[in-house]
Amino acid sequence: MITFNSKKIKSGFAIFKHKKDLIYLDSAATAQKPEIVVQAVSNFYDKHNSNIHRSIYDLGEAATTLYEQSREKVAEFVNADSQEIVFTRGTTESINFVADSWGRANVGAGDNILITQAEHHANFLPWQRLAAEKGAQLNFIKLDKKSFLLETPDLDSLINPKTKLVALTYDSNVLGNIWSTGLLEKVIQKAHSVGAKVLIDVAQSIAHEKTDVKKLYADFLAFSGHKMFGPTGIGVLYIKKDLHDHVPPYQVGGSMVYSVSFAKPAVYRDAPQKFEAGTPPIAQAIGLGVAIDYIKENLNFDELRKHEAGLTKKLLDGLQRIDGCHILGNLDMLAKSGHLVSFYIDNIHAHDLSAYLSNNNIAVRSGHHCAQPLAQLLGVESSLRVSFSAYNTEQDVEVFLDKLKEAIDFFGKNL
Amino acid sequence: MTNKLYQEELMDHFKYPRNKKKLEDPDFASGQKNPSCGDSVSIEGIVEKDSQTGKLKIKELAFDGSGCVISQAAASMLTQFCKGKFVDQVMAMNKDDVLKLIKIELGPTRLRCALLCLEALKSALQKFVK
Numbered sequence: 001m002i003t004f005n006s007k008k009i010k011s012g013f014a015i016f017k018h019k020k021d022l023i024y025l026d027s028a029a030t031a032q033k034p035e036i037v038v039q040a041v042s043n044f045y046d047k048h049n050s051n052i053h054r055s056i057y058d059l060g061e062a063a064t065t066l067y068e069q070s071r072e073k074v075a076e077f078v079n080a081d082s083q084e085i086v087f088t089r090g091t092t093e094s095i096n097f098v099a100d101s102w103g104r105a106n107v108g109a110g111d112n113i114l115i116t117q118a119e120h121h122a123n124f125l126p127w128q129r130l131a132a133e134k135g136a137q138l139n140f141i142k143l144d145k146k147s148f149l150l151e152t153p154d155l156d157s158l159i160n161p162k163t164k165l166v167a168l169t170y171d172s173n174v175l176g177n178i179w180s181t182g183l184l185e186k187v188i189q190k191a192h193s194v195g196a197k198v199l200i201d202v203a204q205s206i207a208h209e210k211t212d213v214k215k216l217y218a219d220f221l222a223f224s225g226h227k228m229f230g231p232t233g234i235g236v237l238y239i240k241k242d243l244h245d246h247v248p249p250y251q252v253g254g255s256m257v258y259s260v261s262f263a264k265p266a267v268y269r270d271a272p273q274k275f276e277a278g279t280p281p282i283a284q285a286i287g288l289g290v291a292i293d294y295i296k297e298n299l300n301f302d303e304l305r306k307h308e309a310g311l312t313k314k315l316l317d318g319l320q321r322i323d324g325c326h327i328l329g330n331l332d333m334l335a336k337s338g339h340l341v342s343f344y345i346d347n348i349h350a351h352d353l354s355a356y357l358s359n360n361n362i363a364v365r366s367g368h369h370c371a372q373p374l375a376q377l378l379g380v381e382s383s384l385r386v387s388f389s390a391y392n393t394e395q396d397v398e399v400f401l402d403k404l405k406e407a408i409d410f411f412g413k414n415l
Numbered sequence: 416m417t418n419k420l421y422q423e424e425l426m427d428h429f430k431y432p433r434n435k436k437k438l439e440d441p442d443f444a445s446g447q448k449n450p451s452c453g454d455s456v457s458i459e460g461i462v463e464k465d466s467q468t469g470k471l472k473i474k475e476l477a478f479d480g481s482g483c484v485i486s487q488a489a490a491s492m493l494t495q496f497c498k499g500k501f502v503d504q505v506m507a508m509n510k511d512d513v514l515k516l517i518k519i520e521l522g523p524t525r526l527r528c529a530l531l532c533l534e535a536l537k538s539a540l541q542k543f544v545k
Binding site: 350352356359368381410411 | 528
């Protein structure tokens with residue numbers, strides 16, 4: 001077996017040629033793009049640009065074929081049928097889609113929706129707003145503040161016949177792994193037993209481990225292209241086939257309809273077309289297909305996990321030796337299979353550390369990471385997050401730790 | 416020191432903030448929160464009528480808050496600068512005036528930290544003038 005060669009992988013990303021000193025540790029926000037993905041996008045505009053699903057001429061037919069091939073690639077990647085794959089703008093739009101269409105039609109007064117306390121705003125606000133509009137209740141699986149893992153709830157009381165939806169993040173964008181072994185499966189099983197639907201937000205795991213909608217028993221699944229080496233502006237919503245008749249179109253307009261008249265109600269096309277109104281991000285969808293090709297050809301998920309968890313372990317070891325450093329996350333889980341670490345340093349604001357590191361060409365995220373309720377729960381307004389991808393090296397971690405210590409010295413002396 | 420962002424003067428204002436105090440019986444007061452990082456700055460002040468021009472002038476200015484170096488040092492520098500200025504002068508200040516004061520260049524995200532104090536000051540004055 002070939003050992004993981006992050007240097008070779010790095011050479012396939014043009015940004016690291018243009019910015020030779022860049023240490024990019026923010027792949028959880030967005031991954032860098034392999035050259036072949038960038039080329040695929042520009043190649044589409046150069047050679048195939050035309051609208052899809054409506055043009056009869058050769059150019060348009062070729063564009064439609066490329067777009068639909070991309071849908072097939074996505075479907076195969078998550079073990080779904082291509083009919084079940086809807087292109088969206090990203091995870092946020094995918095989840096808003098479900099809340100606005102299926103949610104409005106299926107959640108009513110007195111019903112409840114279950115999420116976790118560790119959700120990104122994208123899987124929090126759509127449900128909070130829907131619940132408020134409908135007079136439904138939003139419930140939470142609690143996070144244990146000591147272990148940074150979700151607590152095992154009393155499932156029989158939390159998930160009941162009034163539960164319409166269970167919407168869960170697979171990996172937290174702040175804490176990383178939050179599910180103790182078997183708990184996610186138990187929650188999903190219980191949800192189905194009362195007739196609730198299950199939505200899984202896999203934005204943070206899609207580029208790090210194999211995702212299988214059938215193994216997850218997901219009814220809806222949401223992720224973004226840009227976190228998995230694809231372009232921005234393209235995301236995916238998986239909608240299980242059985243539900244297609246119960247999910248009204250999210251938007252109505254061009255290309256999603258069979259017949260429209262002044263008097264009679266419109267007749268929509270079948271899924272997935274009825275879920276994609278207007279001209280979609282065609283080049284971006286094609287770029288996402290090529291990103292999937294890239295993953296399949298270059299990254300073995302088992303190898304990748306070992307690589308990323310190795311970097312995570314090295315980082316954790318270094319951080320644990322720093323006085324006043326508080327790691328937000330379950331150390332055992334992160335060392336075993338993590339790809340991101342959030343932490344804060346006593347008395348030094350994360351933005352200041354991040355700005356100092358930036359002066360040394362190190363890109364890390366600082367702030368509340370779009371999870372304000374979680375930040376409030378933990379009592380940490382602002383933290384620093386380091387996240388890894390295939391192109392990161394051990395040297396990245398070493399330089400990061402050196403510069404972090406330098407920054408702490410600098411601010412420590414000056415505060 | 417290789418750090419272009421954290422100049423000595425800025426760090427000095429962070430370490431020894433000027434005008435970080437409570438005023439007794441202020442004429443105007445306001446709080447502002449920057450939701451992107453949890454920085455907070457609130458401003459209080461006392462005004463007086465200028466004997467020569469009859470215009471309103473800022474007699475005393477104080478701030479309170481917590482957060483990153485940029486947000487707190489900027490508040491210290493801004494309150495120092497605005498003391499003794501006419502209210503309409505302060506109301507006319509903008510982003511560039513603050514950047515001139517703190518003498519650094521900032522990206523759009525970090526800019527919000529630096530402008531927090533001016534937003535607080537202007538919103539407090541606006542309420543007072545009304």
